[in-house]
Amino acid sequence: MTRWSEGFVAVDWGTTNRRAYAIDAAGQVVDSDKADAGVLAIAPGGFPAEVAKLRARFGGLPLLMAGMVGSNRGWIETPYVACPATLADLAAKLCHAEPGHAAIVPGLSILDGDRADVMRGEEVQIFGAIALGAVAERTTICHPGTHTKWIAVERARITDFRTIMTGELFALIRAHSILAPLLAGEAVPGAAFRAGVERGFATGALGAELFSIRARALLGRSEAADAPSFASGLLIGCDLRSGVPDGQDEVVVVGSPTLTRLYAEALRHIGRRPREIDGAAAFVAGMRAIAETIG
Amino acid sequence: MTRWSEGFVAVDWGTTNRRAYAIDAAGQVVDSDKADAGVLAIAPGGFPAEVAKLRARFGGLPLLMAGMVGSNRGWIETPYVACPATLADLAAKLCHAEPGHAAIVPGLSILDGDRADVMRGEEVQIFGAIALGAVAERTTICHPGTHTKWIAVERARITDFRTIMTGELFALIRAHSILAPLLAGEAVPGAAFRAGVERGFATGALGAELFSIRARALLGRSEAADAPSFASGLLIGCDLRSGVPDGQDEVVVVGSPTLTRLYAEALRHIGRRPREIDGAAAFVAGMRAIAETIG
Numbered sequence: 269m270t271r272w273s274e275g276f277v278a279v280d281w282g283t284t285n286r287r288a289y290a291i292d293a294a295g296q297v298v299d300s301d302k303a304d305a306g307v308l309a310i311a312p313g314g315f316p317a318e319v320a321k322l323r324a325r326f327g328g329l330p331l332l333m334a335g336m337v338g339s340n341r342g343w344i345e346t347p348y349v350a351c352p353a354t355l356a357d358l359a360a361k362l363c364h365a366e367p368g369h370a371a372i373v374p375g376l377s378i379l380d381g382d383r384a385d386v387m388r389g390e391e392v393q394i395f396g397a398i399a400l401g402a403v404a405e406r407t408t409i410c411h412p413g414t415h416t417k418w419i420a421v422e423r424a425r426i427t428d429f430r431t432i433m434t435g436e437l438f439a440l441i442r443a444h445s446i447l448a449p450l451l452a453g454e455a456v457p458g459a460a461f462r463a464g465v466e467r468g469f470a471t472g473a474l475g476a477e478l479f480s481i482r483a484r485a486l487l488g489r490s491e492a493a494d495a496p497s498f499a500s501g502l503l504i505g506c507d508l509r510s511g512v513p514d515g516q517d518e519v520v521v522v523g524s525p526t527l528t529r530l531y532a533e534a535l536r537h538i539g540r541r542p543r544e545i546d547g548a549a550a551f552v553a554g555m556r557a558i559a560e561t562i563g
Numbered sequence: 564m565t566r567w568s569e570g571f572v573a574v575d576w577g578t579t580n581r582r583a584y585a586i587d588a589a590g591q592v593v594d595s596d597k598a599d600a601g602v603l604a605i606a607p608g609g610f611p612a613e614v615a616k617l618r619a620r621f622g623g624l625p626l627l628m629a630g631m632v633g634s635n636r637g638w639i640e641t642p643y644v645a646c647p648a649t650l651a652d653l654a655a656k657l658c659h660a661e662p663g664h665a666a667i668v669p670g671l672s673i674l675d676g677d678r679a680d681v682m683r684g685e686e687v688q689i690f691g692a693i694a695l696g697a698v699a700e701r702t703t704i705c706h707p708g709t710h711t712k713w714i715a716v717e718r719a720r721i722t723d724f725r726t727i728m729t730g731e732l733f734a735l736i737r738a739h740s741i742l743a744p745l746l747a748g749e750a751v752p753g754a755a756f757r758a759g760v761e762r763g764f765a766t767g768a769l770g771a772e773l774f775s776i777r778a779r780a781l782l783g784r785s786e787a788a789d790a791p792s793f794a795s796g797l798l799i800g801c802d803l804r805s806g807v808p809d810g811q812d813e814v815v816v817v818g819s820p821t822l823t824r825l826y827a828e829a830l831r832h833i834g835r836r837p838r839e840i841d842g843a844a845a846f847v848a849g850m851r852a853i854a855e856t857i858g
Contacts, residue, residue: 348782377782384778415741415774431774433740440735445728472767473805475798479710479726483679487643487672503770510768 272562277326278555280548281337282306282389283414287548290326295556301325307335307342315343319370332555334373335389338363348377348386352427355395355554359561373558376426385431390417390522396554397522397545398424408513409520410535411547412504412527414439418511434507435527437474438500447481453493455500457533460491464498465534468505477502504534512540523547567857572621573850575843576632577601577684578709582843585621590851596620602630602637610638614665627850629668630684633658643672643681647722650690650849654856668853671721680726685712685817691849692817692840693719703808704815705830706842707799707822709734713806729802730822732769733795742776748788750795752828755786759793760829763800772797799829807835818842 273293280287284306290299310318315337323331338346346363353376363372375388390411397403403421411417414435420428442451455461467477481499484490490498512519512535519535521528522545532542568588575582579601585594605613610632618626633641641658648671658667670683685706692698698716706712709730715723737746750756762772776794779785785793807814807830814830816823817840827837 378778379782379784384775384782384784386778386781416770430771431778432768432770433774434770436740437732437770440739444735444739445731471805473727473801474769475711475727475729475732475801476725476805479728480679483673483681483726486681487674487679489674489679506768506770510766510771 272330272332272559276330276332276555276559277322278552278559279322279331279333279337280335280389280392280551281333281342282335283308283341287551288322288326288331289548289552289555290329291552291556291559297552299326307337307339319343319366323369330368331370332373332559333370334392334551334555338372338374339388342372344372346372346374348375350377350379351429352422352425353391354425355398355557356561358391358395359558362558362562371562373555376429378428380428385429387417387429387431390419391426392554392558393522393547393550394419394421394426394554395424395557396550396552397520399553399557400545400550402543402545403520404518407518407520408511408516409522410511410531412507412521412523412531416507416511430511432507432510434503438503441478441499442496445478447478447495447499450481450485450492450495451499453496455497455530457530458497460494461497461501461530461533462537464501464503465505465508465537466501468502468507469509469534469538470505472506472509474502474506500530501534504530505538508534508538512538517541518543520545522550567625567627567854571625571627571850571854572617573847573854574617574626574628574632575630575684575687575846576628576637577630578603578636582846583617583621583626584843584847584850585624586847586851586854592847594621602632602634614638614661618664625663626665627668627854628665629687629846629850633667633669634683637667639667641667641669643670645672645674646724647717647720648686649720650693650852651856653686653690654853657853657857666857668850671724673723680724682712682714682724682726685714686721687849687853688817688842688845689714689716689721689849690719690852691845691847692815694848694852695840695845697838697840698815699813702813702815703806703811704817705806705826707802707816707818707826711802711806725806727802727805729798733798736773736794737791740773742773742790742794745776745780745787745790746794748791750792750825752825753792755789755792756796756825756828757832759796759798760800760803760832761796763797763802764804764829764833765800767801767804769797769801795825796829799825800833803829803833807833812836813838815840817845
């Protein structure tokens with residue numbers, strides 16, 4: 269049998285990108301790789317060859333994979349584990365796609381009366397942040413992204429979560445809406461961003477606040493350069509309004525530094541204490557913890 | 564001088580469509596025309612020729628035009644009239660593009676401290692609904708569309724309004740989002756629509772509620788055919804939450820019958836009394852009232 273803890277490759281295989289980290293027996297990242305080979309870039313039936321190439325790239329080490337590779341658009345659909353769930357629950361339900369050589373970490377689901385939600389990939393980062401000792405015993409963690417997740421954690425168990433389509437809505441509005449010509453620039457965490465956060469958090473009225481960007485531009489009441497930052501702040505403010513629990517002071521934000529920086533600024537602006545955790549480091553820590561669990 | 568009241572053509576010239584109605588001295592629509600010749604379909608510099616063709620089509624009658632034809636993407640940019648505004652204010656600020664032959668009705672603007680908003684075209688329908696005797700002395704009117712308008716009216720004066728990008732967001736999500744494959748069908752005002760209205764009106768959390776459509780589909784907790792109606796209800800519920808005033812029982816909804824039907828059902832579901840007015844009839848009534856004012 270493979271001893272995963274003797275060395276493996278942790279693969280974060282998402283919709284549009286794939287990142288791989290070779291981890292040695294001491295738990296150190298000794299090699300890594302990043303490719304545009306997200307699951308949508310792999311032809312149907314093309315996964316076994318792609319996996320073999322990846323294994324060869326890393327000298328035949330076993331591959332522990334998470335993310336959309338386990339979805340119905342990925343290699344092998346791996347059933348969701350229902351919350352509440354621990355890291356040990358994920359490890360017990362791995363899909364051993366090529367036993368001893370390749371395994372897929374399942375995602376998590378919520379099914380509670382009328383509520384339904386799913387995630388794939390973020391759960392590894394959350395358990396990693398817990399393994400890094402960065403998470404309070406009972407808290408809600410923010411994972412910003414295309415589909416931002418707000419994840420309730422209790423004693424190292426994910427008890428609940430909620431997805432908000434913040435990043436996707438921002439991308440749609442930027443690419444295809446009547447506001448697109450105004451939103452071409454970069455969003456930066458300055459005064460316009462904070463003004464957007466304030467509006468979004470106060471009203472949550474995304475559709476109404478968005479149009480004001482165009483009206484202010486038409487009426488000469490705004491700096492064109494401010495529009496992308498205001499829009500980003502608005503969307504993140506609406507996101508916080510839905511996601512951040514009342515009365516929770518410290519909010520751990522796990523994800524890509526570009527996004528955690530914006531969310532941290534927004535959280536500070538509404539009076540919370542953000543703590544940023546790099547998503548890549550959290551992913552490696554989470555995969556190591558799973559590898560240690562399966563031995 | 565032309566006597567507009569002796570007969571003219573009322574032209575509703577929007578972004579993607581153009582509708583024209585020949586109105587005789589008795590105020591009857593005696594001919595009409597609909598074309599895909601929205602302002603975006605007219606090449607820069609192409610408006611005088613297009614206007615001449617339209618005038619010829621209607622036997623040389625003078626043209627009274629409203630909508631995006633007066634925007635910076637239209638024929639001649641016609642400055643907004645600031646609210647509060649009456650129909651007489653619009654008539655006094657017409658852009659006489661070809662004196663006696665072609666005039667453009669200005670749009671309306673709001674500039675009040677931090678608030679900014681604009682409209683072009685809907686104002687004619689609102690004054691038309693007032694002319695038809697369909698509007699209470701003091702009320703807020705809904706004009707649903709790509710950019711839904713909620714318009715406050717006091718004694719035949721438009722005092723305030725607010726734009727919500729409901730139709731545009733629905734179109735973007737349907738065409739380009741991860742939900743697109745689920746939203747191809749038609750939205751109908753049944754149980755799934757009302758469930759969406761209820762969620763949107765209760766929470767306003769568009770980004771969060773939207774993702775639940777995908778999660779329920781992935782977890783087998785919804786009928787695929789219900790998704791477009793639920794999504795439409797959700798967006799309209801969020802719209803009502805921002806737009807419909809507390810304590811206002813009757814809500815006049817002016818616009819295309821397809822949309823006023825959905826908004827009417829949503830309003831009934833949250834306990835209001837909708838009154839639907841056909842936007843085309845309101846447009847004709849509004850343009851007639853302007854023509855009578857200018858003589």
